[in-house]
Amino acid sequence: MAAAPQVGGLADTVFDFAEEDPHRIALARKDEDGRWQDVTAAAFRDEVLALAKGLIAHGVRFGDRVALMSRTRYEWTLFDLALWTVGAQSVPIYPTSSAEQVLWMLHDAEVAAVMVEHEDHAMTIGSVIDRLPNLKRLWQLDADVVRELVEAGAQVDDEVVHRHRRAVTPESVATVIYTSGTTGRPKGCMITHANFMFEADTMVARWHPVFRSKPGDEAATLLFLPLAHVFGRMVEIAALRGRVKLGHQPELSAKALMPDLVAFRPTFILAVPYIFEKVFNAARRKAEAEGRVGPFDRSVEVAVKYAEAMEERAFGKGPGPSAGLRMQHQFFDKVVYRKVREAMGGRVRHAMSGGSGMARRLGLFFAGAGVAVYEGYGLTETTAAATANPPERTRYGTVGRPIPGSTVHIAQDGEVWVHGANVFSRYLGDPEATGAVLHDGWLATGDLGALDEDGYLTITGRKKEILVTSGGKSVSPGGLEERVRAHPLVAQCIVVGNDRPYIAALVTVDQEAVEHWLAMQGRAPMRAAELVRDPDLEMEVRRAVVAANTAVSQAESIRTFRILAHQFSEEHGLLTPSLKLKRKAIETAYAAEVDALYR
Known part of the structure; x- marks a missing residue:
């Protein structure tokens, strides 16, 4: 069990690492040609210190809240550590958030400054900025803001930064992370430096086979989870505290991720x-x-x-396994x-x-x-x-x-x-x-x-997702949905039936898998509108439903289903940023399709 930290904050990790092992590789980042370049502990410490000085020069003070709105990339980790160095609190925001969601979080957290990735994000902030009286600064990564801040802080004395850092205690709030909000407005979880230090140190110590590598084989992980999500932040912190080489990948799609896994060659992944x-x-x-x-x-x-x-x-x-096995x-x-x-x-x-x-x-x-x-x-x-x-x-x-x-x-x-x-x-x-x-x-x-x-x-x-049929049967939808999704052609499944006579489901298909399935049958590609009526595809989905039903009673089983032409997406407000189903939103958007299941 990791000991509860008595002093200091998360930023000390970077400075202690550089002091103890300055030449060890701490991170890697891609250069302009897409090649991975190593960053030593000492080099990263120097970058964090220089950016922290720039934040102070731009008016960021101890206890201020600064929002980070970006995909997963090296600069996010750099900003996180620089903010914690000066005692500020970071407020992560999913890069896909709508203007209204951004407004709510920035207003609720009384954010003083925002770091965004690119112009689209800046325009999202700009559309609501007149309703954010506390917001004083807007920085854009793709406009070379790191260099701008470093230059602005060049005259700030190092000791000013270290005074801020030494004032941080384990009980200080490190970040305000908003829940993804499957129902209602997201709430800001106030997570302390102690929370993160205990969590990261416990994971590194207890799961040492994961975070440690064999001698001569450097431990490394490629972070592709969104850093706006607490899981991604834990990976970021655990990698630094566990002395694991950390890389960043901004796209979660398999097409973008798989080549980087091959190039970066991590020893473990968290996904x-x-x-x-x-x-x-x-x-x-x-x-x-x-x-x-x-x-x-x-x-x-x-x-x-x-x-x-x-x-x-x-x-x-x-x-254990037999000799034949x-x-x-x-x-x-x-x-x-x-x-x-x-x-x-x-x-x-x-x-x-x-x-x-x-x-x-x-x-x-x-x-x-x-x-x-x-x-x-x-x-x-x-x-x-x-x-x-x-x-x-x-x-x-x-x-x-x-x-x-x-x-x-x-x-x-x-x-x-x-x-x-x-x-x-x-x-x-x-x-x-x-x-x-x-x-x-x-x-x-x-x-x-x-x-x-x-x-x-x-x-x-x-608890909030339990369905109760009109016959009074309580059904937990998650297990059924997971079993239907086990079929390679199925992308998503949502089980419905609240106040209805029986359980039914809406199903979406994996387009890439369906294209492969059609090709293997010697069939031409089909438009989505044609696919949903295809009897062979319906038979495949029926197999998935029948297999799922074997694990539950008849009253809990899916009686009928409908294949939809398009997947549920975050852009249409039907998924949370962590890819969870927004049930009420889906049932509202597909009310006609749900009603048709009960005719």
């Missing part, structure tokens, strides 16, 4: 299940296109059986699993997954293929992970045990409660909302779950 699904589905499509889908599917079965046998041995319930596994490691690992850069042996549930079978496949995925669970209010699977005893299909120093309790109504030094202090300016979720240091998460006999947590749904 959401979507990334692992994409890697798996791309590998299977490639095998199918090459006429090798049979061997690939056999390799999947072998990987799953191998990982299950290893899991049973870890829990004292079996001897080991031989099959060894064969497929050379012809299949190695290629899956190479798609992630070739060095990845560990990964952590969070944000939503991962199918047990998918986790077992990656474990059998040589990439151990440790699934965890947490919220913004718990500074990322509250639970995670321990490396030596991973139970796939669960989100693991409480992280050291934390406790999980299941309330009488099934709600998950969490207690620990990673639990946030309060919501900004909202004591009523704070009092509704914090009870004597315990956080009522709003999630429903169960603990097994070994203390492993399984999340079963959200």
